[in-house]
Amino acid sequence: MSEKTQKSTRARWKRATSYDVAELAGVSQSAVSRVFQDGASASKQMRKRVMAAAGKLGYRPNAIARGLITQRSNMVAVIMSQQTNLYYPEVLVQLTQHFSNHRIRVLLFTLKSEGDIDSTLEQVLQFRVDGIVTAAMLSRAQLATVQDANIPIVFYNRSLPDIPSNSVRCDQEEGERWLVAELFDSGHRTFAIVSGPEDSSVSTERTTGALQKLREKGVDGVTIVTGDYGYDSGRSAFAGIVDRRGGPPDAVIAANDVMAIGCIDEARESYGLDVPGDVSIVGFDGTGPARYAAYDLSTVRQPVKRMTEAAVSMLIDRIGNPELSAEKRVFSGERIRGSSAEFAADLD
Template structure:
């Protein structure tokens, strides 16, 4: 058993540095540094000596110190509102793995509330991350702060109108318009909408898209109730809709899948309704439970794979070439014809 770093009490323990390795190997610190870099020039025997000494001491390059001198932390910040994270765990997983393929680590920031952004942003900037992906909305001033700090930032599923900025998003309005068009084409005439939280820009876009499309079809004065993206709020919303509407409408348009599922359960359980015979219900997102047989939602799925890939490469591009101009990428959602709503025949 070759002994590792010599044992001592935990308290006065000291991690091995490149100097320690250099001394043991009888070379200079710079040599050690070069051995642990990719493109640096070091002879074969130098490599051997250094690596031997390094492993004997349990040495590992200190990424913090490296970050200081190279001015690259190799970390990006991912900012998520609580909701986003709960409903799209894949987004986070995929971002993390894709960044990891580029040897970049993710420093995660979740917002307790929207008001939390300023202090969070301050933290982000102090950590000198190389870039930021945010799934939370920033104000113009906040964006300006980031830009002044010269840190590339990509918005995920939101974008600031009229302000040049990088963003990757799913076309919420387009998707919602398709859903409404289908509902209308298949004969639905009375509608209700379950929107998300007031401060959710995604919800706003979806709701707006639905309302506009309805208006274009001459439908006005639609019942709108507000939810919080959660299952219970979906159930509650459906009950309120029936109450206000004096019975179920032909169709309910929920701002996300989870609330749509809540609506379905409430319709079935509390009102004994048949979905979609008595009432059609559509959602948005294409999350896992949307495809459970009990619900089989008609919905629009966000192409998460392509979107995360786009966000990552867009950010890395700006990190490597800071002068690239801004870019916005908009993806169409995948249209899913489930059985939670009666849709027109397959004509697109």
């Protein structure tokens, strides 16, 4: 009872330290420290005494001070480019989840714009994180800065060609090639592409993959318009395509699901087209809305769970052993057949 009052009054004074606990328990500070560690040696009774004192004072080890002396913050930075892409939040949650299984916390950094990276990186470095997962592209110089600081880093869904660096990604090009091949084989002959923002490397890869296969199939005259990964940009992109071509193409390849959905809505509402009867529209990512019955999107799903697991374990390995050589892991997406590929399904 008197303890309770003591607690609340003390609160505004100062938080209990290991010295306070040591004093109350009549032991040394080192003893307290050891009791609160995993592999440290401490007798049973010592534990009991210390824990009792700690409980009475509401003591908790100070992770900041611990980090200073151990040179381990137990925090990793996750850098995300601020995008309308519905796909990333899921990635973030999964990463956090997996890291927490290893008693590591996530310090979150979002970029207002890509130009923001330098100052963001500066922050990241100041916080002495144990590692970095980035879903934003870094320049060579920026990567060098990180490596000079000796901080392990894993790229998520992007990779620097010809530079030794760790990355986990989904094979965007392959996925697009699948989609295009199936569309072509089921009779589609005229195509349009809705790409993502110029500075999105993911979008670039997807467009490249699609164009590759189209060229291989001998298709040309492909209309390309740019969107921002958002729903509205999908709608106006479709309008732009029809406008530019003087009519709808056989198929539209959108750089992500959300824009694909935008295209579908625009096609149906503003042009009275039947999707997938008159025009087929495919997306990418396999996010929630792709499954909604009204769209039943044909798309490629990124194996987010496995990818995030891979990123986490890769980073943790390198935190434990910085000498590990670089590694790139590439995952195939999972082909999800929606309505637009109904013909194609026969071919399996």
